Amino acid sequence: MLNIPLRLLTKIHGVVRTTQQQQHRESASLVARSPKMYGKKAAIISLFFVIVLVISYSMSIGTVDLRSYFFPLLQSPPGARPLCATIASPLPLRVFMYDLPRRFNVGMLNRRSSDQAPVTAQTWPPWPKNSGLKRQHSVEYWMMGSLLYDGDGREVVRVSDPEMAEAFFVPFFSSLSFNTHGHNMTDPKTRIDHQLQIDLLEFLGESKYWKRYGGRDHVIPMTHPNAFRFLRAELNASIQIVVDFGRHPRTMSNLGKDVVAPYVHVVDSFTDDDLSDPYESRTTLLFFRGRTFRKDEGIVRVKLAKVLAGYDDVHYERSVATGENIKASSLGMRLSKFCLHPAGDTPSSCRLFDAIVSHCVPVIVSDQIELPFEDEIDYSQFSLFFSFKEALEPGYMVEQLRKFPKEKWVEMWRRLKNISHHFEFQYPPNKEDAVDMLWRQVKHKVPGVNLAVHRSRRLKVPDWWKRRR
Known part of the structure; x- marks a missing residue:
């Protein structure tokens, strides 16, 4: 009744x-x-x-x-958090960015400048043109810039009230700090990098929003292998932006909370690739130009040099990253059908994303690689994959590439042209570019963060299910 x-x-x-x-x-x-x-x-x-x-x-x-x-218009405002959400919000991710002194971020771009005023969209400094390989680890710079820029239709919006935020961005250029303040663990200049890490942790330790969830809803880019190398364990719970997931120990990073980002490409994008017959215009079958002596999985490069020697249509050259060599690599990729992407010191490297923006079909040789945006992008539609065993079998990889159908290659080439904008880092940011895609990935992680927070509040025995396995 x-x-x-x-x-x-x-x-x-x-x-x-x-x-x-x-x-x-x-x-x-x-x-x-x-x-x-x-x-x-x-x-x-x-x-x-x-x-x-x-x-x-x-x-x-x-x-x-x-x-x-x-x-x-009479409904609850977007900032009001319901006790129970049944569907994903179509609204952009609301992010609060900490106001850190310039020495933690843009001050590293021009250390001669004494300007200490807070950076704005109008005073946002351009990325240095002659920065070399520092650019490939500059994701943190582009993410910070995207929050300063006020544009519509993107996946993120900056909020000034932390109570309205779904995530918190920490604008510390940890990768640039390593590249700027010393290149090895014994360099005396690394003490500056070390002190910045200490100061940042002290700053976060005083934030009630960091202490509220133990930093779980904080986003921190760490795209260089040695970024935040001294005190990285203290940031374990945060959402980390990494370009190569395979290089990090499982105790510090996991795909459940972290975001795999693309390297920032260092070659120029191929914007006028409109030839009527692109297959025939690319006369090199397989192209590689880069360091051949690497550690860990990168030792495959030395072995590949021997396996791929003697082929007229294969270009495999040892090279270091200078301005002239980067230009030569860009030209070589544009004249090649396939671009080789073997593992470096870690499973991934910038070369894959250089190939994508050059519309050169990537040939990925790696047994343990994690790729960015893979929940939205199917790499098999524009890339080929070989295991270490297959790639090191004499003649096998070259034979497979030579008999690859022209029609299928052209189809992959077209798909590369259609998806390459997802790997562009730029300012002002654009909808669906690399930074926009990264913020969407962060947005996907927020429900998992909320799950961890809510469970931790009521569990008497944390992670009890792991003990049963």
């Missing part, structure tokens, strides 16, 4: 009684004129009032909210 409030029953009774009296008055005149007309009108009127009564009752108990259909 429905538990209807007495006040509501009284109102319903009054409405029904008034309706019945009106029907009786109208029926006296209608019966004399047309019995059939009376029957039809009475049925329609009765049905109408039944519908009104049902809707009124539903609204009173909260099962129907007509405001959401007819008066959307």
Whole structure:
């Protein structure tokens, strides 16, 4: 039996009684004129009032909210967090960015400058043109710039009130700090990098928003293998932006909370690649230019040099990254059908993304590589994959590439042209570019962060399910 409030029953009774009296008055005149007309009108009127009564009752108990259909502006503001969310929000991710002194970020771009004013969209400094390989680890710079720029239609919006934020961005250029303040662990200049890490942790330790969830909802880019190398363990719980997931120990990083980012490509993008027959215009079958002496999985490069020697249509050259060599690599990729991407010191390297923006079909040789945006992008549609065993078998890889159908290659080439904008880092940022894609990946991690936070508040034995395995 429905538990209807007495006040509501009284109102319903009054409405029904008034309706019945009106029907009786109208029926006296209608019966004399047309019995059939009376029957039809009475049925329609009765049905109408039944519908009104049902809707009124539903609204009173909260099962129907007509405001959401007819008066959307009367709904709760976007900042209000519901206790229970049933569907993913189509709104952009709300991010609060800490206001750190310039020495933690853009001050490293020009250390001669004494300017200490907070950086804005109008004073945002351009990335240095002659930065060499520092550019490939500059994801942190582009992410910070995207939050300063006020544009519509993107995956992220900066909020000034931390209470409204779904995530917190820490604008510390940890990769640039390593590249700027020393290149090895024994360099005396690394003490500057070390001190910046100490100062940052002290700053975060005083933030109630960091302490609230132990940093779980904080986003920190760490795209260089040695970024934040002294105190990285203290940031274990945060959402880390990494370009090569395979290089990090599982105790510090995992795909459940972290985001795999692309390297920032160092070659120029191929913007006028509109030849009528691109397959025939690319005369080199397979191209590689880079360091051949690497550690860990990168030792495969030395072995590949021997396996690929002696082929007229294969270009495999040892090279270091200088301005002239980068230009030569860009030209070589544009004139090649396939670009080789063997593992470096880690499973991935910048070369893959150089190939993508050069529209050169990547040939990926790695057994343990994680790729960015793979929940949205199917790399098999524009890349080829070989295991270490297959790639090191004499003649096998070259034979497979030589007999690869032209029509299928052209199809992959077209797909490269269509998806390459997802790997562009730029300022001002654009919708669906690399930074926009990264923020969408962060947005995907937020529900997992909320899950971890909510479970930690009620569990008496943390992570009890792991102990049963």
